[in-house]
Amino acid sequence: MTQETVVIYSKHWLAVFIMIGLISAGLIVSFLLLYSQLTQLNDKVESLDFAVKRLSEDVSRIKNAQLSQSIVYFNLSFTELYEKTIRGVVMVTGLAKSFLSEDVGLGSGFVVKHGASHYILTNYHVVRNVINLTVTFYNGESYPAQVVGTDPYSDLAVLNSTAPLELYHPLNMTFSSSLKVGDLVIAIGNPFGLTGTMTTGVVSQLGRTITSEFTGGYAIANVIQTSAPINPGNSGGPLLNAKGEVVGMNTAIIRDSQGVGFAIPSNTILRVLPFLVETGGYDMHPWLGLRGINVNYYIARAAGLNVTYGWLIQEVIPEGPSDKAGLKGGTKTITILGTEIKVGGDLIISIDEHPIKNSDDIARVLEEYTYPGKTVNLTIIREGRKLVVPVTLGKRPPP
Numbered sequence: 001m002t003q004e005t006v007v008i009y010s011k012h013w014l015a016v017f018i019m020i021g022l023i024s025a026g027l028i029v030s031f032l033l034l035y036s037q038l039t040q041l042n043d044k045v046e047s048l049d050f051a052v053k054r055l056s057e058d059v060s061r062i063k064n065a066q067l068s069q070s071i072v073y074f075n076l077s078f079t080e081l082y083e084k085t086i087r088g089v090v091m092v093t094g095l096a097k098s099f100l101s102e103d104v105g106l107g108s109g110f111v112v113k114h115g116a117s118h119y120i121l122t123n124y125h126v127v128r129n130v131i132n133l134t135v136t137f138y139n140g141e142s143y144p145a146q147v148v149g150t151d152p153y154s155d156l157a158v159l160n161s162t163a164p165l166e167l168y169h170p171l172n173m174t175f176s177s178s179l180k181v182g183d184l185v186i187a188i189g190n191p192f193g194l195t196g197t198m199t200t201g202v203v204s205q206l207g208r209t210i211t212s213e214f215t216g217g218y219a220i221a222n223v224i225q226t227s228a229p230i231n232p233g234n235s236g237g238p239l240l241n242a243k244g245e246v247v248g249m250n251t252a253i254i255r256d257s258q259g260v261g262f263a264i265p266s267n268t269i270l271r272v273l274p275f276l277v278e279t280g281g282y283d284m285h286p287w288l289g290l291r292g293i294n295v296n297y298y299i300a301r302a303a304g305l306n307v308t309y310g311w312l313i314q315e316v317i318p319e320g321p322s323d324k325a326g327l328k329g330g331t332k333t334i335t336i337l338g339t340e341i342k343v344g345g346d347l348i349i350s351i352d353e354h355p356i357k358n359s360d361d362i363a364r365v366l367e368e369y370t371y372p373g374k375t376v377n378l379t380i381i382r383e384g385r386k387l388v389v390p391v392t393l394g395k396r397p398p399p
Helices: 003-088 266-279 297-303 321-325 359-369
Strands: 089-097 102-114 117-122 130-136 142-151 156-161 184-189 197-210 220-226 238-240 246-253 261-265 290-294 311-316 332-336 339-343 347-351 375-382 385-392
Touching: 003 089, 003 184, 003 197, 003 238, 089 117, 102 246, 102 266, 117 266, 130 156, 142 266, 156 266, 184 220, 184 246, 197 261, 197 359, 220 246, 220 266, 220 359, 246 266, 261 266, 290 359, 297 332, 297 339, 311 321, 311 339, 311 359, 321 385, 347 359
Parallel strands: none
Antiparallel strands: 089 102, 089 130, 102 117, 117 156, 130 142, 142 156, 184 197, 184 238, 197 220, 220 261, 238 246, 246 261, 290 311, 311 347, 332 339, 347 375, 375 385
16 A cells, blocks of 8 residues: 555545534534523423413412402392382382272382382282372381372382472382393392391293283283292382392292292383373283193194194184284194193294294293284294294283
């Protein structure tokens, strides 16, 4: 091997060593950079973990604080609410005359303001066939009262009295349409003559209907069902929300029900009140001119219906709105579970865009969304076919 060859080989290995050195240096630098990034990432993770723990502790403290505030709020709010509203609640008494005797009638009421004047709202059934009406205010003072206007179909009456202005403390009303099942409600009234009694409960259900002997068989619509204890003497008193606003008027109970009471919704009161004050009555209840029953599985099967809900027409009132629109009543009488019903008539399943499952829906939709003279589209099932029939509503006849 010549000296020149040795020099070439030496240069070759030198180049190899230099290359290996460079690669090693690059790997070391990359490793150091990666290690640095991993260290920074680990620091960020630890910092984030610490922040999450702090946030969790903060949320826990906030929840505890809110719960504590809620407990304080509810412990105080019932007392504050009572003191805020009791001056607007009155007792209504009078002599209920019968054929053989006179009895003292008893109910509740509350003060409202319409325009520049103050009035007392109560139930129609509290003042029906009653003479020598008086109202007793929160301070025990009593004054003669007179009926300004009544609406039996809403079970509402408006009174005024000779009491001085400083005794009138009107309650604020809000829309009952804001209520939801489970909302807290408070009833204030005079059950059994126990003045200024307050009870609490929740909204048990909405959109109920109730009937009475003075409504001529027609339903009082869109009634609030509540678990707040209501007893004789509570009728006409306010049903309040947690803010102390009137959302209804306590009006009825189911006897021996252990906690099922009903209240006329404030939506109805707000709609009817101006008419009672200004005209003495309310004649804007819409009327279909029908009698019907709720459909269930047994009725649907016996009647050969292809749906198990809706309102089955039993009778169409001659010359009424539905008769003029061509709706059909039952044609054959059958007995189902011991009750006679007519089958073969039209089945109502919706009014305009509102589904109809039962009579509660019929009454609610008519009162809330319609008026006499309005034309509504009834979706019906007739002989298995779905039809849409326009009906121009009339005014409900007097009771």
